Amino acid sequence: xxxVKQFILLGLILLLAACxxxxxxxxxxxxxSMYIENKGSDTMVNLALAWAERYQQLHPEVSLSVTGGGSGxxxxxxxxxxxxxxxxxxxxxxxxxxEAEANGITPVEFTVAxxxxxxxxxxxxxxxxxxxxQLADIFTGRIDNWAELGGQDLEIVxxxxxxxxxxxxxxxxxxxxxxxxxxxxxxxRDTLLLPSSEGIITEVRDNxxxxxxxxxxxxxxxxxxxxxxxxxxxxxILPSVDTVNDKSYPIARDLYMYTxxxxxxxxxxxxxxxxxxDGQQLVRELGFVPITP
Amino acid sequence: xxxxxxxxxRETRGEWIITRLIQAAGYSxxxxxxxxxxxxxxNGMPVLGEIRFSDLFSTIWYPIENYYGILPxxxxxxxxxxxxxxxxxxIGILTAVYISEIAPSWAKEVLKPLIEILAGIPSVVLxxxxxxxxxxxxxxxxxxxxxxxxxxxxxxxGAIAIPTIVSISEDALxxxxxxxxxxxxxxxxxxxxxxxxxxxxxxRSGILMAVMxxxxxxxxxxxxxxxxxxxxxxxxxxxxVLFAPIRTMTATIASExxxxxxxxxxxxxxxxxxxxxxxxxxxxxxxxSRIAFRTRKRSEQVLS
Numbered sequence: 001x002x003x004v005k006q007f008i009l010l011g012l013i014l015l016l017a018a019c020x021x022x023x024x025x026x027x028x029x030x031x032x033s034m035y036i037e038n039k040g041s042d043t044m045v046n047l048a049l050a051w052a053e054r055y056q057q058l059h060p061e062v063s064l065s066v067t068g069g070g071s072g073x074x075x076x077x078x079x080x081x082x083x084x085x086x087x088x089x090x091x092x093x094x095x096x097x098x099e100a101e102a103n104g105i106t107p108v109e110f111t112v113a114x115x116x117x118x119x120x121x122x123x124x125x126x127x128x129x130x131x132x133x134q135l136a137d138i139f140t141g142r143i144d145n146w147a148e149l150g151g152q153d154l155e156i157v158x159x160x161x162x163x164x165x166x167x168x169x170x171x172x173x174x175x176x177x178x179x180x181x182x183x184x185x186x187x188x189r190d191t192l193l194l195p196s197s198e199g200i201i202t203e204v205r206d207n208x209x210x211x212x213x214x215x216x217x218x219x220x221x222x223x224x225x226x227x228x229x230x231x232x233x234x235x236x237i238l239p240s241v242d243t244v245n246d247k248s249y250p251i252a253r254d255l256y257m258y259t260x261x262x263x264x265x266x267x268x269x270x271x272x273x274x275x276x277x278d279g280q281q282l283v284r285e286l287g288f289v290p291i292t293p
Numbered sequence: 294x295x296x297x298x299x300x301x302x303r304e305t306r307g308e309w310i311i312t313r314l315i316q317a318a319g320y321s322x323x324x325x326x327x328x329x330x331x332x333x334x335x336n337g338m339p340v341l342g343e344i345r346f347s348d349l350f351s352t353i354w355y356p357i358e359n360y361y362g363i364l365p366x367x368x369x370x371x372x373x374x375x376x377x378x379x380x381x382x383x384i385g386i387l388t389a390v391y392i393s394e395i396a397p398s399w400a401k402e403v404l405k406p407l408i409e410i411l412a413g414i415p416s417v418v419l420x421x422x423x424x425x426x427x428x429x430x431x432x433x434x435x436x437x438x439x440x441x442x443x444x445x446x447x448x449x450x451g452a453i454a455i456p457t458i459v460s461i462s463e464d465a466l467x468x469x470x471x472x473x474x475x476x477x478x479x480x481x482x483x484x485x486x487x488x489x490x491x492x493x494x495x496x497r498s499g500i501l502m503a504v505m506x507x508x509x510x511x512x513x514x515x516x517x518x519x520x521x522x523x524x525x526x527x528x529x530x531x532x533x534v535l536f537a538p539i540r541t542m543t544a545t546i547a548s549e550x551x552x553x554x555x556x557x558x559x560x561x562x563x564x565x566x567x568x569x570x571x572x573x574x575x576x577x578x579x580x581x582s583r584i585a586f587r588t589r590k591r592s593e594q595v596l597s
Contacts, residue, residue: 076554
């Protein structure tokens with residue numbers, strides 16, 4: 001028996017195995033209709049888990065699986081039709097809608113909660129308030145020392161989430177570029193890109209040089225939250241449920257769920273429950289902002 | 294008599310099947326490497342048609358805005374790995390010398406399993422220690438703006454490379470014939486002179502191989518560096534970069550691959566980085582095995 005023959009045999013076995021795996025994965029979504037897969041935004045993952053847990057207690061026949069990975073990951077899964085609900089902390093992009101439509105999927109959008117990004121520094125840092133412009137200058141590297149803002153003579157260490165995080169993109173558009181489409185500023189290249197919210201909180205807690213940002217739901221008392229003003233003439237506002245809902249806090253956004261096409265009855269019931277006062281109670285408990293006061 | 298013959302043919306048939314199975318297992322690893330390499334090439338090479346060569350080897354990495362300069366990532370990996378070698382190689386070799394040449398047998402029995410345990414610590418646990426203990430310590434003791442630096446990555450990667458370096462170096466030292474040491478001691482050298490002048494040079498190739506494999510182990514390490522090096526794609530300019538944050542190739546692939554849209558230039562660049570990483574580790578491994586091959590040839594010459 002020649003070597004070539006053995007290779008062919010091995011190849012055939014692998015091919016057969018691959019075919020089998022392919023068939024298996026295509027048949028599962030159709031089989032279990034009460035199984036909902038929920039994936040996406042890391043900002044929303046704790047919230048989505050809390051919703052899923054409570055909902056499964058109320059409706060034991062529904063089984064929910066929640067994973068994070070980032071808004072882009074969730075939307076990519078939606079585009080490839082491998083997920084029941086995609087969570088996103090940003091609106092779906094036009095190019096992603098086009099990609100989905102090329103796969104025969106029309107994404108449907110639901111607003112499920114609101115989120116504010118808090119700017120955090122170490123408790124030893126004497127700075128209490130900053131304008132959006134000052135934040136942009138800090139994160140692009142135009143301001144490099146806390147002394148330039150009236151603080152201690154310490155080099156600024158900038159912390160950000162990784163580029164695959166919806167929070168990163170939102171911060172880039174809203175703070176660094178001040179919402180302007182013509183502005184092409186990017187993060188200073190020595191910005192530390194940390195893979196988790198916890199990593200940012202830990203570093204800010206320990207390091208008087210550091211400034212970071214994170215979803216309101218992740219910010220603990222271990223760090224100091226900065227009051228932010230839209231511009232030098234506006235009041236400095238601390239993020240809270242009230243300031244986000246009356247739109248006075250400038251770095252706040254809506255959180256979305258997307259379904260591939262019109263949702264099935266089970267998915268529809270779930271999202272309606274999330275938007276009800278019952279679901280929104282959990283939003284408040286987790287430090288996010290409910291869509292209905 | 295015919296009975297024995299029959300048994301023999303049955304045995305040979307069984308042996309034939311077993312031999313083929315083992316052979317297939319052996320060939321399969323070649324097949325897998327080839328398939329992985331093909332996969333990398335097929336997904337990574339299209340980038341050369343999508344992004345200009347000068348943009349690819351430029352100094353800004355910010356893929357969500359189409360800056361695809363991979364130089365800071367390559368240099369970042371090299372800086373961290375070099376630092377890891379500076380930490381891991383001396384400690385690793387000295388530990389191996391101690392275990393093989395100096396330690397009393399009870400110390401050997403304690404040290405060897407301990408080093409194996411070090412090899413078994415998951416890298417994410419080391420990264421966790423790095424965030425909570427090592428990086429605050431570095432920041433305070435060296436008065437750095439942040440402890441999440443290339444140095445933190447190097448120290449932890451050094452720790453990851455040490456078990457590999459120790460166990461292979463120790464094997465190399467153990468294969469040095471006892472008569473070498475006896476001859477040296479008979480000439481009146483001290484134990485230190487014997488180790489430095491006779492045993493270590495005799496085991497040189499094995500130790501070099503240990504160093505190479507240790508380096509190969511640390512350049513491919515992902516989780517730890519992603520957690521402690523800060524991941525800022527800064528272009529290294531001097532050796533001072535050891536005390537600044539840095540972004541490695543492995544951390545880039547790990548943190549960005551999950552999000553990227555299939556078939557986009559960003560996707561292809563990540564695979565291209567994979568090709569570079571693959572070629573570097575392949576080069577390191579080829580060097581290691583050539584060193585091993587050279588030893589064998591030289592010892593054959595000595596024997597003949």
